[in-house]
Amino acid sequence: MSQETVYAIASGKGGVGKTTTTVNIGTALAQAGKRVAVVDVDLGMANLAGFVSLTPDSTTLHDVLAGDASIEDATYRLADNIVAVPSGTGLDEYAEASPEGLGDVINDLRTAYDYVLLDVGAGISHETVLPLGLADAVLVVSTPEPAAVQDSKKTIELTARANGSVAGLVVTRTHPGSDISYEEIAARLEIPLLGTVPEDSAARESVYAGTPLVVYNAEGPAAIAYRTLAADLAGIELNPPSTRSSSESASNTDDPAASTETPAEPAADADTDGNDESDEDDETGSSQEAAPDDVSSAITEAESDH
Numbered sequence: 024m025s026q027e028t029v030y031a032i033a034s035g036k037g038g039v040g041k042t043t044t045t046v047n048i049g050t051a052l053a054q055a056g057k058r059v060a061v062v063d064v065d066l067g068m069a070n071l072a073g074f075v076s077l078t079p080d081s082t083t084l085h086d087v088l089a090g091d092a093s094i095e096d097a098t099y100r101l102a103d104n105i106v107a108v109p110s111g112t113g114l115d116e117y118a119e120a121s122p123e124g125l126g127d128v129i130n131d132l133r134t135a136y137d138y139v140l141l142d143v144g145a146g147i148s149h150e151t152v153l154p155l156g157l158a159d160a161v162l163v164v165s166t167p168e169p170a171a172v173q174d175s176k177k178t179i180e181l182t183a184r185a186n187g188s189v190a191g192l193v194v195t196r197t198h199p200g201s202d203i204s205y206e207e208i209a210a211r212l213e214i215p216l217l218g219t220v221p222e223d224s225a226a227r228e229s230v231y232a233g234t235p236l237v238v239y240n241a242e243g244p245a246a247i248a249y250r251t252l253a254a255d256l257a258g259i260e261l262n263p264p265s266t267r268s269s270s271e272s273a274s275n276t277d278d279p280a281a282s283t284e285t286p287a288e289p290a291a292d293a294d295t296d297g298n299d300e301s302d303e304d305d306e307t308g309s310s311q312e313a314a315p316d317d318v319s320s321a322i323t324e325a326e327s328d329h
Contacts (some may be wrong), residue, residue, distance in 0.1 A: 035174025117327030156185030
């Protein structure tokens with residue numbers, strides 16, 4: 024699958040760890056020196072703006088899709104080799120955005136980064152289905168729960184209708200001693216099993232540390248699973264996990280999306296509830312730099328709360 028560089032991370036049901044999967048795969052690839060862009064394409068229920076410490080009037084993907092800004096204006100560096108493109112959280116912004124422009128955005132990012140990860144919203148809507156057809160392949164994320172598996176089947180059907188391709192299934196929150204066959208779940212869905220991510224007690228600890236699992240507990244079972252998944256997707260061997268903190272990682276200024284400007288304070292009304300888990304993760308002009316610890320903390324806290 025190494026020829027595929029744009030992945031849509033999708034789930035039919037909220038609360039399965041979709042955004043956690045997106046962030047950790049992206050971070051693992053970035054640790055390996057790959058240039059990664061994570062894009063919040065959940066246009067209707069976006070929450071990444073709060074995660075990257077944007078003020079309410081900061082530039083987002085909605086502005087790009089409304090024709091009011093370039094993709095560079097809405098790109099924010101999280102740490103070494105990894106940037107985020109958040110969507111807006113306001114209803115007015117949503118109303119003005121044209122999802123049809125998403126293809127051009129993805130094409131621009133494809134040329135600038137080694138990997139582009141699209142964090143797709145749950146549910147059935149035009150803006151949810153659209154990324155499934157624009158990506159090179161779709162990763163379907165599900166827990167072993169019957170309801171989540173059933174909804175995963177709907178995501179697979181939607182991908183087919185969007186003329187997209189499903190790479191396979193990622194099963195999260197697994198238990199080694201369980202009598203559930205994850206291979207059988209994938210077989211029932213008629214897609215390959217890409218990997219499983221076990222429950223990890225370090226997940227909640229990483230919330231308070233404000234660091235993704237692949238950094239916070241690099242040798243933990245979930246972190247190893249995410250790094251393995253990232254390596255398989257990229258067809259590479261990942262470097263040994265870095266023990267540096269996110270703050271140390273963000274000191275690199277070689278990334279074209281990096282900025283030396285002071286990041287803005289988090290918006291007071293920013294949505295940090297974590298749509299991935301509830302449903303299911305300054306100035307403008309040049310690309311901005313987000314506060315890495317705030318970003319990681321917001322993402323992991325949002326998913327843990329739900």
